[in-house]
Amino acid sequence: MSAGRAQDTREPMLKAENLSKRFGGILALSQVSLEVFPGEIIGIIGPNGSGKTTFVNALTGFIKSDTGKVTFKGQDITNLEPHKIADLGLTRTFQVMRPYYTLPAFKNLIVPLFSPRARRTGGWRGGGKMGSRDTVAVDILEEIGFERDSYVPYKVASSLPTGYLKRLELARCLALRPDLIICDEVFSGLSMSEMASMVPLIEKLQMEGMTLLMVEHRLRELFRLANRVMVLNFGCKIAEGSAEEVMEQSEVKEAYFGSEEVYEYV
Numbered sequence: 153m154s155a156g157r158a159q160d161t162r163e164p165m166l167k168a169e170n171l172s173k174r175f176g177g178i179l180a181l182s183q184v185s186l187e188v189f190p191g192e193i194i195g196i197i198g199p200n201g202s203g204k205t206t207f208v209n210a211l212t213g214f215i216k217s218d219t220g221k222v223t224f225k226g227q228d229i230t231n232l233e234p235h236k237i238a239d240l241g242l243t244r245t246f247q248v249m250r251p252y253y254t255l256p257a258f259k260n261l262i263v264p265l266f267s268p269r270a271r272r273t274g275g276w277r278g279g280g281k282m283g284s285r286d287t288v289a290v291d292i293l294e295e296i297g298f299e300r301d302s303y304v305p306y307k308v309a310s311s312l313p314t315g316y317l318k319r320l321e322l323a324r325c326l327a328l329r330p331d332l333i334i335c336d337e338v339f340s341g342l343s344m345s346e347m348a349s350m351v352p353l354i355e356k357l358q359m360e361g362m363t364l365l366m367v368e369h370r371l372r373e374l375f376r377l378a379n380r381v382m383v384l385n386f387g388c389k390i391a392e393g394s395a396e397e398v399m400e401q402s403e404v405k406e407a408y409f410g411s412e413e414v415y416e417y418v
């Protein structure tokens with residue numbers, strides 16, 4: 153192997169090989185492969201309906217792929233059940249948020265904090281620390297921007313604005329002390345100021361060692377964060393590389409032609 157390919161000698165944390173998924177007449181995912189290395193933020197972009205969420209669902213066991221293989225930390229996790237995949241340290245947020253709306257925000261973390269993985273790890277950063285799960289839950293929420301002093305962690309989830317609900321989704325992932333988090337459109341529905349505060353939060357997670365896969369519609373924010381980007385179109389990978397590299401490719405420009413994203417980015 154040539155010296156210039158030193159990066160390729162590292163073991164990927166997550167490896168997808170030739171994943172395909174058909175829904176009736178629609179080939180939602182066609183032979184998509186991707187490697188994610190420890191500490192990276194990888195972006196997945198593509199027009200609506202290009203297969204981004206299907207890819208995430210196939211990686212995390214929420215749908216069974218028709219063909220292909222997924223390896224996480226060296227273990228074959230292809231089509232394992234989602235809770236088993238989460239237990240290994242691969243978690244995801246949902247594009248359509250799924251909080252327990254009637255519970256206070258911090259109580260939303262109790263379920264993941266009672267999971268076998270959290271029991272083993274002591275909860276995100278709570279490892280070795282004294283304190284109840286409630287305390288750990290509030291600590292996690294505070295870490296990701298719920299102001300403890302103004303009692304935001306104690307507010308009923310249904311009363312929280314979208315910005316907090318998106319953070320709550322992330323917090324539920326963090327409670328498992330995962331190795332890799334997949335975010336499905338974590339910026340969607342956020343106001344400009346909510347987006348502006350989400351970017352440093354993701355940067356902080358990366359600095360603390362988290363590996364992230366971000367499916368994103370908001371290119372401007374994503375490109376500030378992502379080390380590499382994969383572009384899907386009609387279920388196929390059409391480009392992979394740095395944000396600048398992929399956006400230069402004519403097939404990518406064509407896929408996005410006329411859409412606001414390109415104008416936003418340029």
Ligand SMILES: Nc1ncnc2c1ncn2[C@@H]1O[C@H](COP(=O)(O)OP(=O)(O)O)[C@@H](O)[C@H]1O
Pocket residue numbers: 175178180198199200201202203204205206207
């Ligand atoms: N459960 C499903 N049943 C049937 N078709 C689906 C299902 N999920 C996704 N699709 C179709 O697969 C394609 C890719 O969808 P999706 O992965 O949600 O795209 P994206 O997240 O990029 O917007 C779309 O044509 C969508 O309508």
Ligand SMILES: [Mg+2]
Pocket residue numbers: 204205206247
């Ligand atoms: Mg989607």
